[in-house]
């Protein structure tokens with residue numbers, strides 16, 4: 328059954344279209360087609376072996392980029408349905424938002440950015456876009472996945488002004504300080520809800536952080552007290568799960584009511600009117616933002632800078648840097664297809680062109696493939 332859409336939702340019948348013109352899909356909408364193409368892409372399958380915080384081989388129960396993307400899609404779809412926004416579009420954006428992530432999470436992305444400093448830098452959002460626009464190689468008629476403007480708009484969450492200037496229509500909103508669709512705004516905030524909560528969950532499971540530390544954060548303390556008074560005899564693991572579950576619930580509830588209020592107040596008459604606004608309409612209440620900030624500060628100090636995570640970070644930097652240095656020195660260190668591309672790109676635009684292909688190759692690696700290639704060097 329067709330979902331009833333609000334007047335400010337993205338309507339697939341009014342899509343701004345695809346770069347390469349295709350006939351309309353039958354039996355599914357344009358955004359469903361985008362979602363399906365993402366799911367069938369190679370980059371999507373590789374997400375299963377890419378890390379969020381913990382390196383993939385640390386344990387089987389931690390989040391990977393794939394499970395993270397599925398959680399983002401779940402949260403975003405729930406909210407989209409309640410607000411009569413386009414579920415298919417938020418799903419397509421959520422599932423593709425991390426396609427450009429390097430191996431080893433943020434550590435990998437930071438070191439690749441450092442390696443690429445003299446060659447135009449490396450931004451994972453732009454890389455996600457590059458994956459769906461150029462790097463996926465599945466269709467005879469076009470490069471990439473040829474997704475609609477709306478999905479690509481959502482993938483490009485942030486981008487530097489310098490890069491925005493090179494991205495045509497998609498980059499325009501960063502220059503004009505305009506907003507993306509409500510669906511894009513929603514996928515972005517759902518990403519935040521997902522990673523804050525699952526990092527707490529993974530942190531607790533790994534033992535790198537503990538419940539007692541969390542009592543310093545008012546936001547958690549409240550939930551912890553409720554859980555402990557309702558269920559005084561449950562195990563530590565059950566307590567952890569119960570708290571994280573409630574935290575996600577509280578986050579979604581706050582986001583929903585705050586966003587719906589903002590939307591009602593502004594009452595945009597179309598998706599384009601949303602885009603022309605100066606501020607996003609999807610967001611949390613002020614007190615909730617404060618609470619979230621405390622969680623983020625805590626995670627950054629206690630988890631992301633934990634000596635064990637730090638060691639993984641150092642290893643990631645070493646691996647990514649070594650791979651980059653080796654391949655930029657000798658393109659033939661890469662498989663034929665990539666080596667050829669690098670030589671051709673180097674011929675056309677100089678060493679920055681070659682470096683970009685090297686960065687594409689490394690960014691596409693899974694954690695374990697990067698480690699294996701590093702050992703072989």
Ligand code: MG
Nearest residue numbers: 395424425518
């Ligand atoms: Mg994400």
